[in-house]
Amino acid sequence: MIQLKHTRHQSTSALIERAIRTAEYYGFTSLETSLARGKSALPPQKLDTMLIARRDEKPLLQSAKLCLSTHRQVGEIPLLWRVVKNQSGTREPLASVTLELHVVGAPAAIAEALLITVVNAIAEEAGIGNRSLAINSIGSLESSNRFVRDVGHFLRKHIDSITPTLRPRAVQDPLGTLIQLFEKGHPAMPRAPQSVEYLTEEERRRFWDLLEYLEMSGIPYELQAGVLGSRDFWAHTLFEVATTDEETGSRIAFASGGRYDPLASRIMGTPSTAAVATITCEVRGKSAIPPIRKIIPALYFAHLGAEARRRALPILETLRREGIAVEQSLMYERLQEQMERAKGMKVSHLLIMGHKEAMEGTVLVREVATNSQEAISIPDLPSYLRRQKVRI
Structure with missing residues (x-):
């Protein structure tokens, strides 16, 4: 907390x-x-x-x-x-x-x-x-089932070192017991099964x-x-x-x-x-949350390909720190889906990154009204948007 x-x-x-x-x-x-x-x-x-x-x-x-x-x-x-x-x-x-x-x-x-x-x-x-x-x-459930089965074997092996109040749970809920033992710093935990191994x-x-x-x-x-x-x-x-x-x-x-x-x-x-x-x-001082006014961005970030998607989050965080609002649909893979969403949001500019741009460290800035676009290096992106007087 x-x-x-x-x-x-x-x-x-x-x-x-x-x-x-x-x-x-x-x-x-x-x-x-x-x-x-x-x-x-x-x-x-x-x-x-x-x-x-x-x-x-x-x-x-x-x-x-x-x-x-x-x-x-x-x-x-x-x-x-x-x-x-x-x-x-x-x-x-x-x-x-x-x-x-x-x-x-x-x-x-x-x-x-x-x-x-x-x-x-x-x-x-x-x-x-x-x-x-x-x-x-x-x-998955199948992997965690294999993991929990071995956790049960491990707990039975160390049952004498488990506090009497926790022993019944070790039988009914091995995973919950293991979590408590980790929280308590039980000395056997470094030897316990690890879920990533399964x-x-x-x-x-x-x-x-x-x-x-x-x-x-x-x-x-x-x-x-x-x-x-x-x-x-x-x-x-x-x-x-x-x-x-x-x-x-x-x-x-x-x-x-x-x-x-x-x-x-x-x-x-x-x-x-x-x-x-x-x-x-x-809870300290005021705890009531005042109404929060929604900011309507004029920019939409669209990605194409796995590499562009991987590089999107740090770009968005850079723009956030610069106070530049931007819409995005990172949860969607297909470019067509993203473009349809951008159209519905009526943004003035698109920021587009494909595999080529991801490798070059650039972003395509496209003006929706004219379809004109320019490749801008990522470090220069905030200052470029301000020079172009994009509503941010």
């Missing part, structure tokens, strides 16, 4: 308001606004039998239902934010506020990369230093794809075997972001997330994909 003393903000309201502005820059919209447009009926669900391994999983049940019920067209990929006021004892021991970010319907690793990028930008804007990103993958080749490639996004964006990370969650909720990526208290040296986790495909599939009654990131802050 974020403590305001570690930020440049004086109140919870100020921090969350700024965080929402950053999320909206990257295309996230209010869940409340989306629900007001209409809700889709969800099939009956049996969620009471789901194993809960982490404190943040129970609140995710309700949030996931709401996000998945937003009325949307086939093929649409909503990016949604939601602010939740937590009573003490739910996510955190004390009363807190959580900003949730959801990406619904995007199966590729770009979804998790976007969430981590936004969390990192929010933390940087808030002045939170000494950040560390811990990341892990548990793969990934298939395809799952490994997917995980490395995410890590390439992070490396391209200059976001340092650490592979951490203890970042785990319930198989009933999570698949593939799990992550946690923390800072270090300068006074005590203790590690303070303030954000977490991952891909919750199993939960989404159970809620929808059909194979579905979704990912989430949550940022939790203590």
Whole structure:
């Protein structure tokens, strides 16, 4: 949980308001606004039998239902934010506020990369230093089943060193037990099975794809075997972001997330994909969030090809830091889909990056009215847009 003393903000309201502005820059919209447009009926669900391994999983049940019920067209990929006021004892021991970010319907690793990028930008804007990103993958249900089977064998082997109160859970919920042992720093944990060892080749490639996004964006990370969650909720990526208290040296986790495909599939009654990131802050000073005016960008960033997609996030972050608003559809692969969305947004200029531009470190700036375009180097892009008097 974020403590305001570690930020440049004086109140919870100020921090969350700024965080929402950053999320909206990257295309996230209010869940409340989306629900007001209409809700889709969800099939009956049996969620009471789901194993809960982490404190943040129970609140995710309700949030996931709401996000998945937003009325949307086939093929649409909503990016949604939601602010939740937590009573003490739910996510955190004390009363807190959580900003949730959801990406619904995007199966590729770009979804998790976007969430981590936004969390990192929010933390940087808030002045939170000494950040560390811990990341892990548990793969598909089949891979995590093999992993949990061996976790069960491992726990039985070390049952005498597990506290008596935790032993019954070791039989019923091996993964939840392992998470608690990691949190308590049990001495046997360095020898415990690691989920990444059970990934298939395809799952490994997917995980490395995410890590390439992070490396391209200059976001340092650490592979951490203890970042785990319930198989009933999570698949593939799990992550946690923390800072270090300068006074005590203790590690303070303030954000977490991952891909919750199993939960989404159970809620929808059909194979579905979704990912989430949550940022939790203590309640101090004002906590009510004022209405936030939506900025309508005049620019739209379009990508063509995997390499251009990988390089897009650092470009968008550079423009954000320069105060230049830009729309994008990174969750969509086909250029035609992106161009159709750009047309609907009535932007004045397109920023286009294909494989050639990605290799050359340039972006094509196209004026929609005249179709004239010019290749601009990425470092020169902000100043070029200002010289051209593009509305930013």
